[in-house]
Amino acid sequence: MNQLVPLINNTPIRGLLDRIDPAGASAVRLLGAPVSTTMSPDGMRLYVVTAPVTSTLPFLSLFLPSTSSVTEIDTKTNKVVGVPIAFGGGPVGPVVVSPDGTQAYLTTSSGDRTRVTIINTGNSTFTRAGTLAGSVQGVVDTADGLRVFLGTMDSTANEWTVALVDGRTGAQVGKPLQIAGFPSGELATSPDGGRAYLTTVVVAGDTRSTVVTVIDTADNTLMGTTVLDDSIADGGVVVSPDGAHAVQVTNTTSRLHTTVTMLDPGTGAVVGAPAGLDGLPSTYPAAIYVDGGDRLAVATYTGSQSSLTILDAADGTVVGTPVVMEGGGLAVVDQVTAFGEGDDRLYILSRYWDADESEYKTLATVVDTTDSTVVGTPLVLDGEPPPTNSVSVSPDRSRVFQTLRPASVSQGQPYISSVAMIGTDGTLITAPASVPGSIYRPVVFSPDGSRAYQLSENAKSVVTAIDATTGAVIGSPVAVNGRLGDDLFVAADGASAYVSTRITFFRLLLPIPLPFPIEFSLSITHVNAVDTADFVATI
The missing domain is CATH 2.40.128 (Lipocalin)
Incomplete structure (x- = not known):
């Protein structure tokens, strides 16, 4: 598998690819369909995960690569670094790169087993961490990039396992933690990397409770557990950019009611009285911090209206009056985004059904977060x-x-x-x-x-x-050429924009009356470099 990249680039297959490429296209060719693409924080490296060629023919599968691979590309030279790394199991999510860019982490899952592969980005060598039981739920690296949290879920036992892995050696740090409940949201860490937060929902008969677990990232030990009774979590813990505040949003569906609970980011203990809002959360994440973390915004839907409420991050008190979206019960908030100086503005994207014109309208509303007032007039977008x-x-x-x-x-x-x-x-x-x-x-x-x-x-x-x-x-x-495979990425010097696409040479499906279909598909991933100077392709 590791030799297929140079094989593609130096054989008649390359000639075939050049024939179907548009004039001027510059692409690294990889065997298999694109799964995900990640750029390093400094923009100097691109990591492309590809899936193996697929076939339902048992005998043909013996001759096809059965592994996926991750390929490292230097964005300054548009060349592959080292040899692509082959791995078994299915990739779960994109490659995660440490903040300093020296390490990259790839999570794979096979059946009920999960593994993390640690890649040295300098030379594309790798270390495989230990295997954990359960299906992967999330991978988070700490702010210093020295430790990696891996969360797995055993659906049979209804239990999370959280393991801490040394980001350099792959060795486990401390003992894995077993935490009861179904996961809600993802593993989160504090800005300084000192704490990790996990939210689960525990079901006991007709009762549901939200449990927030705070973990010390130094040794994977518990720092605190907070139980929010009679609640269902809406995602995980959200931490303010400065790390001074944390919040957990929950709901009670039988009453169309949302509760916003402020937490101590060090221990998870409840701070002050929770804030109650009418309706259910309508965005993910359910809350975002604004004004540098001093305030909190939550969008809810009651069935008769959609609204956005600004809260004081310290004590949960409501700031001003909630902003009600146009459209009444037919209005839906899609996204809430902070922007402006010090993030003192909120951009609200919503839609509503215009019965008079029998069509959906898209609405853009800007809110001043200091007093919860609408700035200007909401815009109807085309x-x-x-x-x-x-x-x-x-x-x-x-x-x-x-x-x-x-x-x-x-x-x-x-x-x-x-x-x-x-x-x-x-x-x-x-x-x-x-x-x-x-x-x-x-x-x-x-x-x-x-x-x-x-x-x-x-x-x-x-x-x-x-x-x-x-x-x-x-x-x-x-x-x-090709169908979109992932997002667009721009190199650190701005000279190239990278687009991963999928080209399928042929897809064969024979309608022969057998107990199983006969199918074979050959896909190639193109990592295309587009020159941004005059906006024509590089070569």
Whole structure:
């Protein structure tokens, strides 16, 4: 398996790939379909996980690579670093890179077993950590990158196992912790890496309780356990950016009621009286910190209205009056995003059904978090957001970029999406930029923040460059072969934008009357480097 990358790049297969590539395309070819792509914090390395070639023919499977692999790419040279690392089991999530970029962690799962592979990013060598029982639920590295938390779930025993792994050697630190309950949200850590937080829901007969467990990351020991009776967690613990506050949001579905409980980030103990809100949480995460962590925002839905409430992070008191979304019972809040100086603004993306015009409307609302008032007038945007995250904040925090797809397209008409820029005053900064094809992801910024790159799909994968100040499209969009495989990433020097795509040479499915279908599929991953200088491909 490890020799397939050079094999593809230096045999007649390379010639076939060059034939079907557009002129000027520059791509690293990897065997198998793309699973995930991750860039290191410094933008110097790209880690691409690919799946093996698939076949349901037993005899053919004997001759095909049965392992997935992770390939490290130098973004300065567009070359593979070392030899791709093959691994058994299915990859779970993308590669996690330590803050200093020296280590990368890949989690794999096979049946009821989970393993973490630790990669030395300098030379692409690796160390395999011990195997744990259960299916993986999350991997989190601490702020210093020296320790890795691995959470696994034994669904039969209804029990979590949390293990601490040395980020350099792969050796387990301390003893794994067994924690009862079903997981809610993901493992979280404090900004300084000293604490880890795990939220579970314990079911006993007709009673449900939320349990917050606080773990010392130095030795994987318990620092505190807090039980919130008669509640169901909405995600895990959320910690403020400065680490001074922590919160757990829960609900009681029988009463359409949300409870916001402030916690001591060191021990998990309840701080003050919990705040009660009407309705159920409508976003994930259920709460976000604003104003540098001094305030908290929670969006809820009662069945008759959607609203956003600002709370004081220290004691949970309500700030001002909750902001009610237009549309009444037909309004739904999709996303809540902090931006502005010191994150003193909230951007609320919501939708509602306009009965008069028989169509959904997309609404952009900006809220001043210091007093919970609407800034300007909510904007009705043309189009609808993609189902996943559709909002990005400029590096200087002064504006949000909202990606939108057309609500409908007449037969024979081109599919044109758009990107709208909205300022802290709640107004459109300029007319939305047009993007060919359908959008599935938010924009990605260049390292200096001067450009926003939008990835879309229109028969091929397309990259559009947008001036982050004027909103104008720069040059012409660049199309690369293949279906979208993952997000777009920009190198540290801003010279190249990377797009992973999938090209399927052939997919064979024979309708022969057998107990099982006969299927064979050969996919290649292209890691395409697009030159950002004049927005044509690198080579």
